[in-house]
Structures are given as C-alpha cells and as structure tokens.
Amino acid sequence: MLTVPETLEGWCLLHQMFRVSWPALVQATNDERAELAQGLREFLERGSDTDGTTIAVAMLGHKADLMLVHARRSFDALVQAQLDVARLPIAEAFEATTSYVSVVELGMYDMTAKLHEQLTAQGLEHGTDDYRAAQKAAMQVQHGRVSSRLYTAFPARRYVCFYPMDKRRGEIKNWYSAPFETRAAMMREHGHIGRLYAGEVTQIISGSIGFDDWEWGVDLFADDPVVFKRLIYEMRFDEASADYGEFGPFYTGVQFSPSEVAAWVEGTTPALVPAAG
Incomplete structure (x- = not known):
C-alpha cells in the first residue's frame, strides 16, 4: 500500500539566532568595532554558489538581534560554518538564543504516485527489494532534473x-x-x-x-x-x-549585505545593496 511520499533533498541549512551585547560594542573603540565588523563581513563574503553561502538578517523583536542562515553541501560543512562563527572576534558579543537544523526538501506526492503506477505496471511489488531499487534509481534521475531548485541561492x-x-x-x-x-x-x-x-x-x-x-x-x-x-x-x-x-x-x-556589517555594528539599519551588474 502506497503511504510514504518520496522527497528530494538539497542544501543542508543551519539557522543561528543571536542576541547581541550592544553595550559591549558601544564601549569598544572605533577601530575595535571596525575590526570586529570586518571579521564578520569577510566570513559572509567567503561563500560560493557551489559550496554554499551565509546570509545575515537583522531581526525585529526580542527573540534575537541577528540571524545567520548557512547553506552548505553537508552537515560537516555546517559544523565548520558554526565553528567559524564561534571563532570570530565579534562572537564575544553574541549570545545564542536558538537555532534550527534542516535540509532543503522538495515533496514529491504526485511524482510518487506516478512512479508507483509505472513500477506496478512493470510487475514490481511495492515494498520489495526490486521495487525499492527501481524507485531509488528513478528518484536519482528526478534529483538531477530539479537540482537547481534544491541548490538555489538565497534570494536577494x-x-x-x-x-x-x-x-x-x-x-x-x-x-x-x-x-x-x-x-x-x-x-x-x-x-x-x-x-x-x-x-x-x-x-x-x-x-x-x-x-x-x-x-x-x-x-x-x-x-x-x-x-x-x-x-x-x-x-x-x-x-x-x-x-x-x-x-x-x-x-x-531584514536581510543585509556583507558590506553593511559595519553600519549594523555602528547602530544604523543596514541595507541590502543590489548586486553589481
């Protein structure tokens, strides 16, 4: 009996929410704040469309001041992103409030039903090893077809x-x-x-x-x-x-550009600067 819909997976995601110790940043010198901002900016600019990126969001309300959303190819790479953030000098002013771990997912209810009909018509019985092998091969084909949706860049x-x-x-x-x-x-x-x-x-x-x-x-x-x-x-x-x-x-x-980290550290609403070209 057909019960479980197939899914396709893409980017591994980690949402990190932080409360910021603004008094600590205010008490720092101008040069110190500039150095702290530069470290976070360089981290945000380090990503690529192939290996994954991180976006920064200035949060509204009491739940957090900053949300970083990391997209990477694996959980191992997410661990590295988490470690990289923790080792930034500005992390001294961050207090984690919550986080969330997930994987980009495309639900395939209609495709699962269609594939089930095709495999049943071929004489394969649902739940058998041959059925599962054929199903897995078919889903790998689908994964390649919709790969751009599973590994899409964060929208600007x-x-x-x-x-x-x-x-x-x-x-x-x-x-x-x-x-x-x-x-x-x-x-x-x-x-x-x-x-x-x-x-x-x-x-x-x-x-x-x-x-x-x-x-x-x-x-x-x-x-x-x-x-x-x-x-x-x-x-x-x-x-x-x-x-x-x-x-x-x-x-x-509000999402903001890496180039606006210094403005955010200085207490000004950071902008999302359109990409060049």
Missing part, C-alpha cells in the same frame, strides 16, 4: 520570515494516518495558494524530521513584508493547514 530580497511547523498527530486529526491520496490532494491545494504568490514571495521549504524539534522549516523572502501576512493568512484556510498545521515561533527581519 529585503524581508525575511522564518518559522518551523509540524503536521498534527493528534487522536482526532492525524496527518500520517490519512490516506495517501487525501494528503496528496491537500498538498496540491496548499501548493496552488503558494504559486499565486510566486512573483511576490520566494519560499524555501526544508525538512527537519530527525534533525530538530519540528518537522519542517519555512523561509520566506519578499520585497514587501505585508505579503508574509497575506500568504500565511490565506494558507490558514486550506485544509492542510486548518486541520493539520501546527506552527512554531515566527522570526522576522
């Missing part, structure tokens, strides 16, 4: 919203006990709403089952923060969210 959009979420597993409503076809239909409806906002917001969905306290992480990027409210509000009314969605804390802020 000003406003960022991150939140974790679960699918409900209660006694009355349990996402994981609902039939595959029912879940697939709900996810199609959910995805349709997201596509209506395609030009206004960029979404990065990451899976965290087995990695962190929630099941998925959602990163939203937009040029107008109000679009976050509109999108999430509309999605609350679809069945997948209304009956099965559980949401964690929301983190919102």
Whole structure:
C-alpha cells in the first residue's frame, strides 16, 4: 500500500539566532568595532554558489538581534560554518538564543504516485527489494532534473520570515494516518495558494524530521513584508493547514549585505545593496 511520499533533498541549512551585547560594542573603540565588523563581513563574503553561502538578517523583536542562515553541501560543512562563527572576534558579543537544523526538501506526492503506477505496471511489488531499487534509481534521475531548485541561492530580497511547523498527530486529526491520496490532494491545494504568490514571495521549504524539534522549516523572502501576512493568512484556510498545521515561533527581519556589517555594528539599519551588474 502506497503511504510514504518520496522527497528530494538539497542544501543542508543551519539557522543561528543571536542576541547581541550592544553595550559591549558601544564601549569598544572605533577601530575595535571596525575590526570586529570586518571579521564578520569577510566570513559572509567567503561563500560560493557551489559550496554554499551565509546570509545575515537583522531581526525585529526580542527573540534575537541577528540571524545567520548557512547553506552548505553537508552537515560537516555546517559544523565548520558554526565553528567559524564561534571563532570570530565579534562572537564575544553574541549570545545564542536558538537555532534550527534542516535540509532543503522538495515533496514529491504526485511524482510518487506516478512512479508507483509505472513500477506496478512493470510487475514490481511495492515494498520489495526490486521495487525499492527501481524507485531509488528513478528518484536519482528526478534529483538531477530539479537540482537547481534544491541548490538555489538565497534570494536577494529585503524581508525575511522564518518559522518551523509540524503536521498534527493528534487522536482526532492525524496527518500520517490519512490516506495517501487525501494528503496528496491537500498538498496540491496548499501548493496552488503558494504559486499565486510566486512573483511576490520566494519560499524555501526544508525538512527537519530527525534533525530538530519540528518537522519542517519555512523561509520566506519578499520585497514587501505585508505579503508574509497575506500568504500565511490565506494558507490558514486550506485544509492542510486548518486541520493539520501546527506552527512554531515566527522570526522576522531584514536581510543585509556583507558590506553593511559595519553600519549594523555602528547602530544604523543596514541595507541590502543590489548586486553589481
């Protein structure tokens, strides 16, 4: 019986949230602050589209002052990014408030159903070794086809919203006990709403089952923060969210360029500078 949808994985993600000791930075000399800012700037500029990058977000509210989001090819590389941040001179002024570990994920409900039909038509029985081998080979082909979506660069959009979420597993409503076809239909409806906002917001969905306290992480990027409210509000009314969605804390802020780290350290709202060319 078909139950579990296939997924494809890309970047490994680590969200780090920090509270900043602003008094410590204020008390430093101008030269000391410049040196601290330069270290963080150099770290942010070190990434590449091939190996992964890190973005900086100046946060709103009390939950954190700074969010760093690292995208790397492996968990080993994420550990290195975490160590690199911890060893920055400016880290003396950082206090970690929370973090989140996940992997960019593309859910494949429709593809899983289509592949199941194809393999069954070939005489392969679901759950057997031959079925699993053929399924794995087919998904590797799909991975190559959508690789650009799994390893996409962070969008250069000003406003960022991150939140974790679960699918409900209660006694009355349990996402994981609902039939595959029912879940697939709900996810199609959910995805349709997201596509209506395609030009206004960029979404990065990451899976965290087995990695962190929630099941998925959602990163939203937009040029107008109000679009976050509109999108999430509309999605609350679809069945997948209304009956099965559980949401964690929301983190919102403004993405800024590495060249603006010094402005941020000096207490000025940092800008997101358009890329040259």
